[in-house]
Amino acid sequence: MLNSKELATFRKQLLYWFRRFQRDLPWRRTKDPYRIWLSEIMLQQTRVAAAIPYYERFLQRFPDVRMLATAPQEEVLRWWAGLGYYSRARNLQKAAQEIVAKYGGEFPTRLKDLLTLPGIGNYTAAAILSMAFGEKHAVLDGNVARVLARLGAIRGDLRESQRWQELQKTADGLLEPKYPGDWNQAIMELGATVCTPRSPQCLLCPVAQYCEGRRLGIAESLPEKRIKHTTVEVTLAAAVFVDGKGQTILYPP
Secondary structure, eight states: OOOHHHHHHHHHHHHHHHHHHHHGGGGGGOHHHHHHHHHHHHSSSHHHHHHHHHHHHHHHHHHHHHHHHSSSSSHHHHHHOOOOOOOTHHHHHHHHHHHHHTTOOOOOOOOHHHSTTTTTOOOHHHHHHHHHHHOOOOOOOHHHHHHHHHHTOOOOOSHHHHHHHHHHHHHHHHHOOOOOHHHHHHHHHHHHHHHSSOOOOOOOTTTTTHEEEEHTGGGGGGSSSOOOOOOOOOOOOOEEEEEETTTTEOOOO
C-alpha cells in the first residue's frame, strides 16, 4: 500500500493528529489493563458518550479485578444495569475470576493466554496488550476496517473471512512499533471522528493524501455493503392420475 518513506510519514502524521486532537476519554488516562479491558467491553455495544458514566460508576464499586471477581453476580449485574447485553457483564466477571485463579490477579501479557478468557477475542486482546503493555499487536474493528478499505480502495464484503484476514495483515503492517498503543487508538479515533461511515470529513483527515478511495472519488461508498439475498416463496402444483391400465399420468405444473 505504501513504500517505506510514505509509511514513516503516514505514521508520523496520524500520531501527531491524534496527540493533538484526540477526545479526552477516561480510559485514555491510564495504563491499567483492567480499566482498559473494562472500557473495551463496555464499548462493544454502547456509544462512547453513553458508556462514560457507567464506566466511572462501575470502577467506583469494582476498582480492580479482584473486587470484580469476588463480588456476587447479582451485584455485578445491578451495577451494569442500563447498558444492556448482560452477557458482557457475566463474561467480564468470569474472566476476572480466571485472572485471579490462574494468574494471581495479574493480567496475562501473552496473546494466547488472553484469548482463553471469556469474552476476549482478537480485537480486545490486541487493545489490552498494546495500550497497557506496549506490545506490538494491531487492532482491527469496524472503524479500522473502514479506514483501511478507503485507504486501499478495497471493494467487496469486508466481513468475509479471507478479506478480514487480509485486512488484519494490512493493519499489522501499518502498526507503529514504537507506540503501538497510541497507534491503535489513533487509527480507531480517525475512523470514529473523521473517516465516519457517512459523510467522511476528508478535508480534515491527516492522511488524506494517501487515500486511494478519495483519489478515485469512491471513499464514501466504501466499504461496500453486504448484498442481502431475498427469499422468494414459490408454490407449485401438479396433478397425478392413474388410468384404467394402472399407468400413472403426471401433469407438470
